[in-house]
Amino acid sequence: MALLSEDGDVRDKEYGDFTAEMYSEGHSFFTYISDNADSLSSCCRLRNEITDNEFSYTLGAGGVSTGSKSVLTINLNRCIQYEKKEKMPFLSFIEEVVDLMHKVQTAYNENLKYLLNKGMLPLFDAGFINISRQYLTIGVNGLVESAEYLGMEISDNAQYRNYVKNVLGLIETYNKKYRTKELMFNCEMIPAENVGVKHAKWDKEDGYFVPRDCYNSYFFVVEDKEINTIDKFRLHGKEYIEHLTGGSALHVNLEEHLSKAQYRQLLKIAAIEGCNYFTFNIPNTVCNKCGHIDKRYLKTCPECGSTDVDYLTRIIGYMKRVSNFSEARQEEAHRRYYDNKLKEAEEC
């Protein structure tokens, strides 16, 4: 869904209602909200492509111009600790690495061009994707962990906000500096399904401060119960995402599907906080005995009564069995806070 926002709500109220209704019926999709029509360009491109009968093999919003030809990721937690250990000025080592990353990406692009000239990239030649309209992406991982190392509280506070702005702003400065007619850079907080685990493992082995076995893919600590749903929208709101030119979707984990009125209010919250890209995750139940799939989060199968059930939830955009996650991810999934009821509420 793509919605234009205005004055703390979506502009097209009827379309907002429809979006909320679709969420309340258990459908799973991403919503893109912006107060600027320019930002809807990816959706317009998607529409254009459909009329032109084109197809994009790249991830992202589906447009040829939104894909990445290369993602290179910086482990911020390790870098911040290294520079502190070496008594280097704040963010100076990160700046060095970011500069190097742009050089590596530029070299990678030269390799791509070389292969293209030799006729080795048939998808480009066939016009499915366009080398000059794709991004070279600077991926970010370990942001939350680096802030934790520096002793910050991971919540909406001035210190953390400024830190995020400084780090991501630095990357954006270099993205602009290295931009040419044929090189476009963007910055993305990567989903880090695998690399979040690897970074944690490598850093632990090398004696760095590692607060969890899988680095976060959000601006908040995914297992922190003190961070409520509105806080999450705020922490993925305009103050935090302004330099994330490649986007970052907020995944709001909920225990149960909400009503249409509640989803409608959440769209307002997104508009108020300036959170432009988000979705809701409610674990689906899959029965290992009879194969029944239910959109609710259940302990027993409603079809055959079996308690041998598994859960499906979204990981990097796709529904996947929790039991098929990597080990560290499974643990993280169990710790994920599916914003549940205050237990005392109905029992008091």
Place this chain on the structure above:
Amino acid sequence: MLKYYNYDIVFQEVPDEVTLAVNLSNCPNHCPGCHSPHLCKDIGNRLDEETISNMISKYNKCITCFCFMGGDANQDEVIKMAEYVHKTFDKKVAWYSGKQNFPKDITPFQYLKLGPYNPKYGGLDKKTTNQRMYKIKNTKPIDITNRFWRKVI
């Protein structure tokens, strides 16, 4: 004086609302099987007009409802604070009470949950529950407990 232990943004307690729910301590009910027995203790910080105002200001336009969880030891004070929220902010007001009967003044409330927790009958999400959720419309309580019973999507 009311004291609160913590607060949260919740969705399941009050149907159709995005609610800031504050957990009050000093609960006198001591329901057997209570999942939050710590709330029976005299813990937490004072809940007065100022603390409520600070809480609501933090989430102002984002929330649609403010809910008092408990507070049965001092019902008059809950009603007083509910009046304050109702008159000062453009929010609905809810109260989760463990008492069986309606409070003496229901005018500041748009939602009222009544009844102690009884493990034999279960919480609001069980059809066998003894607890009731009312929506107050023009000072008339309408039983909406069935909104808590799981719907199939």
